[in-house]
Amino acid sequence: LVMPGPFWPIHTPWRPDSPDPQPIWVSDVATDRSCEPYVATFAAEGIAALAFIPLISLDRVIGKFMLYYGVPTPATTEVLQLSGVIAAQTGNAALAAELIGRALEINPGIAAAHSNLGNALLALERYEQALQSYEAAIALKPDYVEAYGNRGGVLSNLERFADALE
Numbered sequence: 001l002v003m004p005g006p007f008w009p010i011h012t013p014w015r016p017d018s019p020d021p022q023p024i025w026v027s028d029v030a031t032d033r034s035c036e037p038y039v040a041t042f043a044a045e046g047i048a049a050l051a052f053i054p055l056i057s058l059d060r061v062i063g064k065f066m067l068y069y070g071v072p073t074p075a076t077t078e079v080l081q082l083s084g085v086i087a088a089q090t091g092n093a094a095l096a097a098e099l100i101g102r103a104l105e106i107n108p109g110i111a112a113a114h115s116n117l118g119n120a121l122l123a124l125e126r127y128e129q130a131l132q133s134y135e136a137a138i139a140l141k142p143d144y145v146e147a148y149g150n151r152g153g154v155l156s157n158l159e160r161f162a163d164a165l166e
Helices: 033-045 077-089 093-106 111-123 127-140 145-157
Strands: 024-026 049-057 060-069
Touching (some): 060 077, 077 093, 093 111, 111 127, 111 145
Antiparallel strands (some): 049 060
């Protein structure tokens, strides 16, 4: 993820009116030039990697959620999925779908990621895509009860009631 300009002095990388704020990942604070003034502080706090995830309400940035790691950590499938789940839990379903989608591009074999993507797509009322995600989760994990329940809910939204009973 690309980090925009200097942001450390104001402790957030976005302005309240920033259009389409994106998460920012710093995989190694010791080697990232924008972190140079804070390397000693990060070392004292045991922070080796971090992420900023925007919190958005009414199309405005209202804050950030931060992830800290004690060792340098690249933006892996697990990190992207966690960031996506956090985005979903803070009401940003579009960002959640994007991040979880990136995680699945790296590793499409994670049933929970497909289910979480389905949840984000459901929140966006993209029912057909959500259904595909739940079905992918079930294909990977046939006993995934939550994915079956969510699949039934989407089928109900699509008024495919007979299919929902399967």
